[in-house]
Amino acid sequence: MPASLNTKTRITLLMVVIFSIAMGFLETAVVVYLRELYFPDGFRFPLRAVSQQIAITELIREFSTIVMLIGIGFLAGQNAASRFGYFLLSFAVWDIFYYIFLYLILDWPVHILEWDILFLIPILWTGPVITPVIISLAMMMLGLIMIVYQRVPDKLSILSLLTGVLIALWAFMKEFAEFHQDFYSGDFSLKVVDLLLSGNAFIPKAFPWMPFNIGCLFIGFGIILYFFQIRKANISHGETEFHGAV
Numbered sequence: 001m002p003a004s005l006n007t008k009t010r011i012t013l014l015m016v017v018i019f020s021i022a023m024g025f026l027e028t029a030v031v032v033y034l035r036e037l038y039f040p041d042g043f044r045f046p047l048r049a050v051s052q053q054i055a056i057t058e059l060i061r062e063f064s065t066i067v068m069l070i071g072i073g074f075l076a077g078q079n080a081a082s083r084f085g086y087f088l089l090s091f092a093v094w095d096i097f098y099y100i101f102l103y104l105i106l107d108w109p110v111h112i113l114e115w116d117i118l119f120l121i122p123i124l125w126t127g128p129v130i131t132p133v134i135i136s137l138a139m140m141m142l143g144l145i146m147i148v149y150q151r152v153p154d155k156l157s158i159l160s161l162l163t164g165v166l167i168a169l170w171a172f173m174k175e176f177a178e179f180h181q182d183f184y185s186g187d188f189s190l191k192v193v194d195l196l197l198s199g200n201a202f203i204p205k206a207f208p209w210m211p212f213n214i215g216c217l218f219i220g221f222g223i224i225l226y227f228f229q230i231r232k233a234n235i236s237h238g239e240t241e242f243h244g245a246v
Contacts, residue, residue, distance in 0.1 A: 005148065012076050012086075013147070019072055020090040023065070024097030030061070031098075032105055043108065045115065045203040062120055069094065078150065085146025092140035095132055115204050118172055123180060125172040126204045131212060135168060138219050142226070149230050157226040164218030171212035175204040 005013070038048040050058075069090050077083030102108055109116065109129045118125035118132055142161075146153075153161065179202045 009147070013089075016072060016076050016086055016090055017093055020093035021097045023068065023090075023094045025101050027065070027094065027098045028101035028105060031102065034058075035106070046201050047117075059120055077147070081146045081152045082150045085143040085150075088139040088143030089147065090143075092136040092143065095136045096140075099129060099133065115207075123173055124176040124202070125169075126175050127172050127207055127212075131172070131207070134216060135219075138216070138223065142223050145223070145227060145230070151230055151233070153222070153226040154229050157222045157229060160218050160222030160225060164215045164220075164222060167211055167215030167218060171208045171215060174208050174211075175206075176202065 035043050038050065069087055072090050073083045073085075073087030076086040099109070108114070112130040112133075113128040115126060116129050116132075118127055
């Protein structure tokens with residue numbers, strides 16, 4: 001591991017973290033407004049019906065958030081690895097501080113197993129609050145490693161990481177996908193806007209912890225593989241320098 005980061009990288013890291021915290025507060029502010037309008041007595045399932053304008057605006061806002069995070073990663077990084085690393089770090093800090101600010105302003109979530117709407121694209125994601133926080137912590141760890149070492153993971157690390165991510169995403173979308181199938185009589189066309197407009201009876205019941213935990217294990221294994229890949233490369237580089245000096 002490098003003894004220290006250069007001044008430019010330290011400043012960039014600090015500014016990305018500050019930017020992400022500010023984004024977290026902005027996200028919290030939007031949710032505070034939405035809950036004041038639609039859930040003045042406290043957020044709970046099922047969802048309240050909203051206007052078509054609000055539903056479409058919310059979908060575009062979420063898409064725009066991802067574009068902003070990709071943009072900050074591209075601007076902050078120097079190569080593909082560090083750019084993706086800054087994206088992961090920014091995403092993680094944004095998500096974690098979103099919940100911190102929600103708790104400070106609304107005293108919510110009451111506990112870490114409180115159900116929440118996590119995302120709306122391509123369909124509704126739901127899960128206990130602790131689950132996105134766990135993923136965010138893993139993203140933060142991976143992002144920092146990529147920023148520090150600026151090395152792209154090898155194929156095995158990428159395979160393990162992607163497998164874990166896909167399993168975790170399935171866990172987040174499973175509850176709504178099953179409801180979606182029943183509510184729309186097997187029609188799997190994307191009707192998130194219709195869902196938000198209708199205020200239907202979707203209430204998440206049982207989060208699939210086993211698949212989620214398996215996904216986290218794959219992600220953790222991928223990060224470990226990536227770290228040892230870097231360590232092996234650094235040792236080989238050190239040996240090369242040593243033999244060259246001799």
